[in-house]
Every structure is written in C-alpha cells, then in structure tokens.
Amino acid sequence: MAETIYILNGPNxxxxxxxxxEIYGYDTLADVEAACAEVAEAAGYAIRLxxxxxxxxxxxxxxxxxxxxxxxxxxxxxxTHTSVAVLDALNTFEGPVLEVHISNVHKREAFRHHSYVSxxxxxxxxxxxxxxxxxxxxxxxxxLG
Ligand code: CA2
Numbered sequence: 001m002a003e004t005i006y007i008l009n010g011p012n013x014x015x016x017x018x019x020x021x022e023i024y025g026y027d028t029l030a031d032v033e034a035a036c037a038e039v040a041e042a043a044g045y046a047i048r049l050x051x052x053x054x055x056x057x058x059x060x061x062x063x064x065x066x067x068x069x070x071x072x073x074x075x076x077x078x079x080t081h082t083s084v085a086v087l088d089a090l091n092t093f094e095g096p097v098l099e100v101h102i103s104n105v106h107k108r109e110a111f112r113h114h115s116y117v118s119x120x121x122x123x124x125x126x127x128x129x130x131x132x133x134x135x136x137x138x139x140x141x142x143x144l145g
Pocket of ligand 1: 011012013014015016017018019020024075076077078079080100101102103104105112
C-alpha cells in the first residue's frame, strides 16, 4: 500500500472558498485535496487531508500520523500563533513537517508574524494562495526521496 502524507488544517479552514476570497481565494478544501492528490499519486504516495476547528483533534491526528504517515503538511491556521501544544505534538513526529499559509502572514498583522510551528517545520510556504499546498506536497516528495 502507498505511504501516506497527512495534510492537516486548523480552525475556520472549512470555510475556504466560501468566505473572504480576497484573502484566501476561491478554491475549497476539496479543490486543495484534488491538487495535492494529483502530485502525491504521481510520485506513488497517498494523501489524507483533514480539517478541524478543535486543537485537541489536530493533536490527536498528529499522534496518529506517528504510525500512519511518512510526512505532515500542516496549515495550523490561528493555532500557528498560539499553540505550544501543537508544536509539542509535532516534535514527537519523526518525519518531515512542512508548514503552509495561504496568505502572506508577514504582510498582515504583527500577531501573525510569529509561528510556534516554525520551530519544528522543515520548511514554510506563505502567500502562494492555495497553490502552496500542492507545492508543499511536491517538496515533501523530494524530502522523502
Ligand atoms: O494564511 C493562512 O493560511 C492562515 O493560516 C489562515 C488562518 C490565519 O489565522 C493565519 O494567520 C494564516 C485563518 C484561517 C481562516 O480560514 C478562512 C478561510 C476562508 C474564510 C474564512 C476563514
């Protein structure tokens, strides 16, 4: 069976493509999933894309990934800027971790400039719109190479 790359999404990203398109664009998470699957499957990997508004659920999926995934692509959304718990969970994962932000967080409010998750991430993509996810999967494939 193909090895799996987890693609985890934090709070409010269920609204992707449905609200604030001027910041986050028109693609939905289903569109993101299709784009990531195309890149991953071409390289022989499977993806599992998940979204939750609950911090504990994100942490449980990171724990699950310890056994079930070879890499994690994560857009922690607002938990990026607040969650030592998500960072601690990611620190227990042994494979590559890539952090994705749809918007350019550095061009936005100062509170978005700091990321706890970046202390663990092997790479960060910000401001590439939803295309950033498939680019991160592309990079993940190289790292897993
Ligand atoms: O740019 C990103 O991807 C963010 O991680 C998005 C988070 C924000 O808190 C981070 O600072 C940057 C917010 C996600 C909200 O998602 C929505 C999507 C569509 C409509 C409304 C919210």
